[in-house]
Amino acid sequence: MRYATIDSPLGALTLASTEKGLASIHFGANIPAGGTIDEGANREAIEQLREYFEGKRIQFDLSLDLQGTPFQLAVWRQLQRIPYGETRSYGDIARSLGKPGAARAVGMANHENPVAVVVPCHRVVGSDGSLTGYAGGLHIKQRLLALEMQTEKQSQLLFT
Numbered sequence: 001m002r003y004a005t006i007d008s009p010l011g012a013l014t015l016a017s018t019e020k021g022l023a024s025i026h027f028g029a030n031i032p033a034g035g036t037i038d039e040g041a042n043r044e045a046i047e048q049l050r051e052y053f054e055g056k057r058i059q060f061d062l063s064l065d066l067q068g069t070p071f072q073l074a075v076w077r078q079l080q081r082i083p084y085g086e087t088r089s090y091g092d093i094a095r096s097l098g099k100p101g102a103a104r105a106v107g108m109a110n111h112e113n114p115v116a117v118v119v120p121c122h123r124v125v126g127s128d129g130s131l132t133g134y135a136g137g138l139h140i141k142q143r144l145l146a147l148e149m150q151t152e153k154q155s156q157l158l159f160t
Contacts, residue, residue: 002038003031006046009053009147010140013117015042021063024114027136049117055147058084060118068112071097075109082123085148089127103127111135117144 001016001023012029015022017038022045031037039046044062051057066076078093088096090103090110099105110121116136122144126132134141 001035002041003035004037004039004042004046005029005031006049008049010136010143013049015045015049017042017045018065020065022115022118023065023067025116025118027116027140045118052117053147055150058148062118064115064118066114066119068109068114071105072109072112075106076113076119079110079113079119079121079124082120084120087123087125087129087145089129090124090132091127093124107133120144123148 001018004015006013006015011027014024014026014028014030016024016026016035022042048057048060048062052060066073068076074097075093078096082088090106091100093106094100094102097106106124110124111133113119113121113135116122122134122141131138131141131145
């Protein structure tokens with residue numbers, strides 16, 4: 001693993017990548033003892049995350065090295081299909097996978113998402129639209145959604 005930390009509006013983020021791509025993003029500066037710091041290997045992810053936080057990027061175009069069960073990988077692929085500035089419920093994701101009774105399992109897969117922000121698990125909400133669970137904390141989920149809603153509104157004003 002090659003690590004880098006960046007400052008973001010959410011605080012420090014630690015990125016880890018392999019030769020295949022971005023493998024994890026953690027909230028906080030958490031480079032493990034003996035970890036190799038290599039900002040060059042994470043340069044594209046750093047640049048795209050900065051653009052996202054500046055409201056200049058609505059979709060990530062990064063190679064990812066995701067490790068998980070087949071169900072988790074399927075959930076994470078569905079998360080990447082949620083449009084910027086929109087939300088879906090856990091039940092919506094479960095139904096899209098052909099597993100309408102698996103909303104809780106979708107929630108657990110969200111919790112295990114290793115690349116938060118890039119794979120936008122923050123866009124998944126409760127069936128009533130309420131903010132529920134987020135590994136980084138609900139305050140971070142709320143800030144990410146607010147960032148996307150604000151960027152969407154600004155974009156709409158520019159083009160109307």
